[in-house]
Amino acid sequence: MSRPIRPLTSLLLVEERLLEADYFVRLMRRRRDVGFGYCLNAFLSASRSVTFLIQKEMARVPAFKTWWSEQQQKMSRDEGMRFFLELRNYSQKEGRISLVGVRCGAGSCSRWSHRFAGTDNRVPAVLLHRDVVDCCVEHIAKLAKVVLDCTERFPFHTCPRMALSRKGVRKLGLSIQDLAGALGFDTRWADAAAGIPLEQQLRVLQDHVDGLDTMKLKQLARRRQGSRNKSHEADPFGEELCRAIVDQLEDKRTVSAPNVAGELLLRSWTGSRR
Numbered sequence: 001m002s003r004p005i006r007p008l009t010s011l012l013l014v015e016e017r018l019l020e021a022d023y024f025v026r027l028m029r030r031r032r033d034v035g036f037g038y039c040l041n042a043f044l045s046a047s048r049s050v051t052f053l054i055q056k057e058m059a060r061v062p063a064f065k066t067w068w069s070e071q072q073q074k075m076s077r078d079e080g081m082r083f084f085l086e087l088r089n090y091s092q093k094e095g096r097i098s099l100v101g102v103r104c105g106a107g108s109c110s111r112w113s114h115r116f117a118g119t120d121n122r123v124p125a126v127l128l129h130r131d132v133v134d135c136c137v138e139h140i141a142k143l144a145k146v147v148l149d150c151t152e153r154f155p156f157h158t159c160p161r162m163a164l165s166r167k168g169v170r171k172l173g174l175s176i177q178d179l180a181g182a183l184g185f186d187t188r189w190a191d192a193a194a195g196i197p198l199e200q201q202l203r204v205l206q207d208h209v210d211g212l213d214t215m216k217l218k219q220l221a222r223r224r225q226g227s228r229n230k231s232h233e234a235d236p237f238g239e240e241l242c243r244a245i246v247d248q249l250e251d252k253r254t255v256s257a258p259n260v261a262g263e264l265l266l267r268s269w270t271g272s273r274r
Helices: 014-029 036-059 064-077 078-095 132-151 166-172 176-182 186-192 198-206 214-222 227-234 236-250 257-273
Strands: 100-104 110-116
Touching: 014 132, 014 214, 036 078, 036 100, 036 132, 064 078, 064 132, 078 132, 100 236, 110 132, 110 186, 132 214, 132 227, 166 186, 166 198, 176 198
Parallel strands: none
Antiparallel strands: 100 110
16 A cells, blocks of 8 residues: 655745735736726735735644744734735725825826725724835735745745755655655656666756745845835825825715815915915
């Protein structure tokens, strides 16, 4: 009776979801119509699945449960990460996410900027009055850091290419037959390659698997919000109008755009007379 094949674990699908979330953020930068909301929903879904998939893939890895519990505590203390988690749940189960959009700048340099406001959960101070795309970029960076931390703590369980090394084989307690079977080879392949040095056999197997792109993950983890707010300098009124509407929505007050605009015009005129 042959023994069961032990599958290799990896975070390749987790990496794919992170890149998918980043893809939708890039689309959001170019959308100013209803498509912006569609891309935001897709981003929330992809980014939320990152932590789900980490837990699913690593569930049977020794010491992972303790390590993950520590990560969950860190993430729960991060107001921004907690907000995005709740936002995804709201998007999936409740309805459309409330956003405030304002056009900034003039002519060919103009663009639309969106802010979170008016959804059931209040926007935390760390995200309030900030561009939605910038907030999403920052969230991806935090998730990428969690993935990188996981790869550093469990290198041979997270990257197949690392597992298919002499050190990985020894750490995981796998034989060449185990590895061949996990990759879909006939287990007799190892018997046929018995005369070949182990290093060479492992290199052959490595050619048939993908490895994590740690350089790409590090790039995502280093990304910060862009200089998108500079255009507000050319249109301070638009920025003030946006802030006023966000504040009213967050205070759960009914927004009257004409009244808000009137108040800002009066304030601007009064200031110019001083």
